[in-house]
Amino acid sequence: MSELFDIYLLEAVLNGLLLGGLFALLSLGLNLIFGVIDVVWICYAELIMCGMYAVYWLHVQYHWPVLAAMAAAIVLVAALGAALHQFVIRPVLSAEPINQLLVTGGVLFFLQAAATLAFGIDFRNVGISLPSVHVGEMSFSAARLLAFGAAAGGVAVMYFFLKRTYLGTAIRAISQDRAIMPLMGVSAGRIFLTTSALGGALAGLAACLLVLQYDVHPAIGLSFGPITFLICVLGGLGSLVGGFIAAFVLAQFISIGGFFFAAEWGYFIAFVFFIVVMFIRPQGILGK
Amino acid sequence: MSIGNYPLHLMILVLLWGYIYTSWSVMGRLGMVSFGHGAFMGIGAYTVVMLWNHFGLTPWIGIPVAFAATAAVAFVIGYPCFRFKIVGHYFALVTLALSEVARLLIVALRDYTGGSLGATPVTALSGGSGVALGALQFESKSVWLVIVAAFWLGGLWVWRAVDRSMGRLALQAISEEEEAAASVGIPVTAAKLRVTLISALMTCAGGILYAQYQLYVNPDAVSGIAISLQMVFGAIAGGMFVMLGPTVGAAFTLLLAEGLRLAFGNKYPALDSTIYGALLVLFIIYMPKGILGAALSAFKGRGR
Amino acid sequence: MRAGEAVAVIGPNGAGKTTLLRAISKLVAPSGGEIAFENESLRNVPAHQIVSRGIAHVPENRRLFPRLTVEENLKMGAYPVASRKKFPERLEQVFGLFPRLKERRRQAAGTLSGGEQQMCAIGRALMSGPKLLLLDEPSAGLAPVVVQSIFELMRRICAEGYTVLIVEQNIRQVLKVVQRAYLLEAGRIVLSGSAAELTASPQIQKTYLGL
Numbered sequence: 001m002s003e004l005f006d007i008y009l010l011e012a013v014l015n016g017l018l019l020g021g022l023f024a025l026l027s028l029g030l031n032l033i034f035g036v037i038d039v040v041w042i043c044y045a046e047l048i049m050c051g052m053y054a055v056y057w058l059h060v061q062y063h064w065p066v067l068a069a070m071a072a073a074i075v076l077v078a079a080l081g082a083a084l085h086q087f088v089i090r091p092v093l094s095a096e097p098i099n100q101l102l103v104t105g106g107v108l109f110f111l112q113a114a115a116t117l118a119f120g121i122d123f124r125n126v127g128i129s130l131p132s133v134h135v136g137e138m139s140f141s142a143a144r145l146l147a148f149g150a151a152a153g154g155v156a157v158m159y160f161f162l163k164r165t166y167l168g169t170a171i172r173a174i175s176q177d178r179a180i181m182p183l184m185g186v187s188a189g190r191i192f193l194t195t196s197a198l199g200g201a202l203a204g205l206a207a208c209l210l211v212l213q214y215d216v217h218p219a220i221g222l223s224f225g226p227i228t229f230l231i232c233v234l235g236g237l238g239s240l241v242g243g244f245i246a247a248f249v250l251a252q253f254i255s256i257g258g259f260f261f262a263a264e265w266g267y268f269i270a271f272v273f274f275i276v277v278m279f280i281r282p283q284g285i286l287g288k
Numbered sequence: 289m290s291i292g293n294y295p296l297h298l299m300i301l302v303l304l305w306g307y308i309y310t311s312w313s314v315m316g317r318l319g320m321v322s323f324g325h326g327a328f329m330g331i332g333a334y335t336v337v338m339l340w341n342h343f344g345l346t347p348w349i350g351i352p353v354a355f356a357a358t359a360a361v362a363f364v365i366g367y368p369c370f371r372f373k374i375v376g377h378y379f380a381l382v383t384l385a386l387s388e389v390a391r392l393l394i395v396a397l398r399d400y401t402g403g404s405l406g407a408t409p410v411t412a413l414s415g416g417s418g419v420a421l422g423a424l425q426f427e428s429k430s431v432w433l434v435i436v437a438a439f440w441l442g443g444l445w446v447w448r449a450v451d452r453s454m455g456r457l458a459l460q461a462i463s464e465e466e467e468a469a470a471s472v473g474i475p476v477t478a479a480k481l482r483v484t485l486i487s488a489l490m491t492c493a494g495g496i497l498y499a500q501y502q503l504y505v506n507p508d509a510v511s512g513i514a515i516s517l518q519m520v521f522g523a524i525a526g527g528m529f530v531m532l533g534p535t536v537g538a539a540f541t542l543l544l545a546e547g548l549r550l551a552f553g554n555k556y557p558a559l560d561s562t563i564y565g566a567l568l569v570l571f572i573i574y575m576p577k578g579i580l581g582a583a584l585s586a587f588k589g590r591g592r
Numbered sequence: 593m594r595a596g597e598a599v600a601v602i603g604p605n606g607a608g609k610t611t612l613l614r615a616i617s618k619l620v621a622p623s624g625g626e627i628a629f630e631n632e633s634l635r636n637v638p639a640h641q642i643v644s645r646g647i648a649h650v651p652e653n654r655r656l657f658p659r660l661t662v663e664e665n666l667k668m669g670a671y672p673v674a675s676r677k678k679f680p681e682r683l684e685q686v687f688g689l690f691p692r693l694k695e696r697r698r699q700a701a702g703t704l705s706g707g708e709q710q711m712c713a714i715g716r717a718l719m720s721g722p723k724l725l726l727l728d729e730p731s732a733g734l735a736p737v738v739v740q741s742i743f744e745l746m747r748r749i750c751a752e753g754y755t756v757l758i759v760e761q762n763i764r765q766v767l768k769v770v771q772r773a774y775l776l777e778a779g780r781i782v783l784s785g786s787a788a789e790l791t792a793s794p795q796i797q798k799t800y801l802g803l
Contacts, residue, residue, distance in 0.1 A: 040377055091573045097376050098321050102524060103572040105517050110565025116558035166671055169660070173668055176657045182639035183617060183649050185672040185720070218558075219514075226388045226513055233381050264396035271389045278382050279368040 009259060011138035016255030018140065018148045020248035022209060025151035026224065027231045027243035028158060029202035035175045035238035036195045039089055039100045043108035044203060045225030047084075049115060051077040051207025052216040056124045066128060074204035081200020082193055089196075090189075108221070115218035123215035130212065147209035154205050155244070162240075171195055175238065227254075227267070230274045236287025245285055250274070296429040302542050303433075303440040304497055306535030309522040310443040311490030314450055315483045316520070317528045319375075323516050324365075324383030327390035328488045330511025331358050332495030334394055334401060337409045337505055340423065342400060347424040347500065354492055361386075362488035363481065370480045384513055391512035406506030409499065424500050432501055439497060440535070443490060447531050450483060491519075521568050527578025536580045593724070593757065598750040600758045600766045600787070602800070603776035609759040610652055612776070613726045616757075617642045617649040629724070644672045646723035652732065654713040658702030662693055662712055665701050669719030678721060686715040689748065707738035711745065718754075725749070727758045731765070743769055763800045767791045 030044050041047070051073045058069035088107060092099045130142035162168035170186050171194075181188050214220065231250050235242030250270045257266030277284075312325050335357055336350035345353075365386055369379055394401050401407055412423035419426055426432055499505045508514055526537025545560040552559060575582045593599055601609050615622045618639035627634045629645060637645065648669075656665050666686060670679045687694035690711045696704060701712055710730055717725060730746065731739045743765045750756055750769060760766035767773060767787045775783035775796065783795060790796055 040381070088569060088573070095576065098380070099572055099576055101321075101377065101380055102520065103569055106521065106565055106568035106572055108565075109517065109521070109568060110562060113558045113561030113565050117556060117562050166667070166676060169664055169667055170671060173657045173660060173664075176659055177655055179619075180651055180655045182619060183643065183651065184668045185640055185643035186668075187638070187640040222513060226384060229381050230385055233378060237377065262396060264392050268389060268392045268396055271385050271392065274385050275365070275382065275389070278374065278378070278385075279372065282372050282374050282378060 007137050009256075011140075012255045012259035013252065014138065015140065015144070016252040017248065018144045019255055020251035021148035021151040022144075022206070023228070023231055023247035023251050024244050025154050025202065025206050025209070026228045027235065027247050028155060028240060029199040029206070030228055030232050031235070031238055031240050031243045032158075032171075032195060032202070033199040034232070035240070036171055037085070037089070037093075037192050038097075039093075040104065040229070040237070041084070041199070042101060042104040042225075042229075043084075043111060043221075044199075045221030045228060046108050046111035046115075047077055047080055047200060047203040048207045048210065048224075049216060049218070049221045050080060050111060051204040052211040052220070053115060053119060053124070054204075055208060055211045056126050056216055059126055060124070066126075070208040073207055074201050077204030077207060078197045078201035081203065082197040084200070085193055085196035090192075108225075112218050112221065119218065121218060123217045125215045126211050128212060141213065143209075143212040146212065150205065150209050154202065158202070158240075167191075167194065171198075227270070230271065234274055234277055234284055236284030239284070239286040242284055242286030293429055296433055298542060298546065300429065300433050300436050300501065302535070302539045303436045304494065304501065305522060305538035305542065307436065307440040307443045307497075308491060308494035309519055309526070309534030309538050310440075310447055310531075311487055311494055312519040313523040313528040313534045314447055314490065315487040316523055318483060320480065320484065321380055321520065322383040322484075322487075323380045323513065323520060324386035324390075325487075325491050325519050326387035326511040326513065326516035327361065327383075328358050328491040329495035329498070329515065329519075330387075330390045330394060330507065331361065332492035333499035333505045333510040334407075334495075336496050337407055337499050338400060341407065341410050346422045347496070348422070351493075351496060354496060355489055358488050358492040359485055362485050366481050366484040367477070370477045370484075384516065387512055387516040391507045394507040394511060401507070404507060406504055406509075408504050411503070425503070436497060436501070439493065444531055444535075446486060446490065450486065451531070524576075524578055525568060525571055527581030527584075529577060530580045530584060533578050533580040537578065540579060593755060595723070595755050596753055597772065598746075598756045598758070598770040600760055600770040600773040601776055602760055602763045602766065602773055602790075604800075605761075606778075607776040608779040609776055610728055613649060613728050613757070613759055616726060617647060619649075643720050643722075644674065646721075647726065648717035648720050648722035648724070649726040650713050650717045650728060650730065652728040654709045656701040656704075656709055656712055656716070659700055661698050662701055662704070663697040665712055665716050666693075666719050669716035672720060675720045679719070682719050682721060686718055689718070689745075689752075690715055705738075706734045707741060710734065710738075710742055714745070714749070718749075723755060725754050725756045727756060727760075729759055729761060731760065731762050739765070763796065 026048075030041060034040055054073035054076050055066070055069045058064040058072055059066050064072070084104075084107065088103055089100065092103050130146070132139045133142050133145060162172055170181070170184070170191055173184070174181050174186070174188060174191050178188060181191070210224075227250065231246045232243050234250065235244065235246030250273070253270040253273055254266040257269040259266075281287075308329065312322070315322060332354045335354035336347045339345040339350040339353060340347060365383070368374070369382060374382060395403050398404075409423070409425070412420035412425050413427055419428075419431070426435075495510055498510060522537040522541055523534040524537070525540060526535065527533030541564060544564055548556075548560040548563065571578065577585060601612060603609055611620060614620045616627055616634070618634070618637060629647060634642070634645070642649075657668065660668070663683075666683060667679070670676055670682060675682070687697075692708055693711055693715055696708065701709065704712060714727070714730070727746070731742050734742060739762065743762075746756070746758065746769050756770075758766055758770060767790060770787050772786055773784070773790045774781050775790065783790065783793060785793075
């Protein structure tokens with residue numbers, strides 16, 4: 001009986017939970033944007049990269065206290081999100097959906113290249129080393145625990161915002177019937193801009209959490225971008241709850257797969273799982 | 289007359305990437321915008337190189353194996369997608385997953401593939417002989433130019449053939465109105481699959497050419513989202529509805545990189561991509577038909 | 593229209609009745625002519641500011657937010673900042689008018705019956721405390737029994753003193769509710785007058801009431 005209970009397997013499962021929390025935060029922003037505005041920000045991970053660089057730059061180069069740097073990063077990425085919508089998305093909102101995908105893909109290219117231009121291809125570390133937390137024989141990175149906590153907090157705040165406030169209700173409403181929003185006294189354009197800023201802020205928060213665990217470099221978006229899309233599509237593109245569930249499911253695949261095989265195999269299994277689900281239920285778990 | 293090696297190299301690259309972007313646009317222009325062609329290129333490149341490096345199997349055998357693998361993958365992904373009408377955003381994201389699966393597989397099999405560090409085909413060009421037909425390795429760039437040019441022309445021919453055939457009218461209808469097309473009795477899924485297979489195999493061949501010419505492959509250069517996006521953009525920047533559009537896109541990209549390199553030296557290594565990225569965004573917003581497409585429209589407009 | 597009046601716009605399909613309402617609330621841009629409300633032109637007022645001017649539009653087919661609850665739909669009606677302060681009182685008012693909505697306040701609006709949805713849609717418009725209420729075909733798509741109750745409702749709303757402009761297909765019933773009416777055909781007013789006058793008019797009797 002005791003052979004069945006492998007403490008390291010439990011550790012992997014728990015780590016998977018922690019990872020799931022982070023994924024949930026990542027997918028929240030993307031799903032919000034898609035659910036409300038009906039565009040997929042292919043460059044979402046690159047926005048996060050910008051946030052990570054912002055924290056690095058402000059803290060390491062200008063010696064800002066880390067929390068101040070993080071707050072600034074969140075504001076910066078929120079502004080980036082709003083700017084992205086205003087200058088890049090808005091002109092193509094009435095064009096074919098594929099153009100919207102492509103234009104954000106172009107921004108992906110641009111941001112990666114600009115980051116390389118500005119910071120070079122070296123891996124940059126924020127230089128904060130958090131200790132490990134030991135529970136029995138398992139050890140967990142404090143950074144991961146913190147990330148989970150912050151992600152959970154972020155998700156909770158978003159939940160209350162969307163449920164209780166007028167603006168949040170309007171954001172939910174607009175994805176259900178855009179055409180009559182003016183009759184409610186709501187300017188759709190303004191809601192889109194606000195939602196974009198919100199999506200950016202969530203990306204900024206994710207950036208703060210990621211920068212504690214990983215070094216930033218221009219191509220880092222490629223490591224968590226694709227998995228974020230998959231989580232959103234798996235959960236049903238636009239469904240916040242679906243994305244939440246899918247985040248934890250895929251995180252478990254990755255964590256346990258990585259436990260039994262090598263890390264890449266975990267991701268590989270997760271991706272294959274995704275493709276399989278796409279063929280069984282293309283609209284995703286909670287998609288419409 | 290002898291052209292220097294470097295200009296030859298550039299010409300080869302323009303034609304090679306022109307060919308690859310054209311291969312993508314064979315299905316791209318018909319509404320099947322794939323973000324996963326990196327998978328096919330990667331399968332082509334790695335199958336041939338791995339079979340050569342580990343089993344000494346000549347690329348002449350490696351090529352059919354790569355084709356078979358590509359066809360299988362294209363079918364396994366394409367059939368359910370078209371059958372269950374997975375289109376638009378979802379299709380793009382599923383194909384994106386595909387290209388990442390390919391890249392991850394290559395990296396995960398690092399004991400064989402060398403992982404992220406890449407792999408080099410074992411050279412068969414020792415002792416000064418510039419031609420190794422059995423290994424499909426050639427020293428001379430002129431020879432490569434001829435080979436790549438042949439493929440490029442072949443690619444254009446296929447593009448034209450798909451364009452011309454009855455299938456194309458059907459696919460045009462399909463990409464716009466699936467239900468209507470189906471009701472007229474056009475076998476939608478079969479037609480889409482045919483085009484997908486053609487596009488995938490062409491891209492696979494492009495990967496093989498790349499591997500044998502550059503004599504170096506690595507997972508990020510031939511598979512994954514980055515190269516997949518690059519193909520999409522190259523085709524679109526040049527204009528994917530026009531036959532020579534993708535080639536123009538390839539030429540534009542490479543010449544932009546070259547021009548900036550000459551202007552700024554290697555001081556700003558990513559400047560060309562930054563400008564390229566910005567231009568792409570602007571193109572899609574203001575010139576969705578691409579450079580060549582827009583130029584042709586302007587031309588036609590004036591002529592009338 | 594005068595304050596406190598109830599006016600109907602009737603006419604065949606495609607006459608432009610719905611378009612008229614949509615032009616008033618600026619969902620579509622008028623191609624010519626002037627719309628003035630309380631002595632001010634609405635020409636340069638964007639659609640989303642019409643509600644704050646005091647004009648509430650209950651659209652054709654109700655158009656509730658299906659996955660929001662009844663209460664959340666009503667909340668959206670009170671979105672303009674001036675209305676938010678009055679939300680609790682207005683909510684009680686609307687629940688007073690429509691007790692069934694109060695019972696179902698936490699239910700998803702998409703799951704309500706046709707009649708309840710219409711009540712909710714009207715209630716949502718009332719949440720902004722409008723000076724002018726635009727009703728677009730309130731009885732459309734409802735069972736005859738429900739239609740009766742809807743017209744009852746309209747009578748009560750008019751009795752409460754709201755200024756109401758109703759577009760309706762059900763000519764016989766609506767003429768019993770309003771004081772005045774216009775007959776619209778192919779985008780033009782062909783007849784206007786008091787409800788009694790129109791009911792008695794031979795044109796209406798023959799063409800629309802089948803007499």
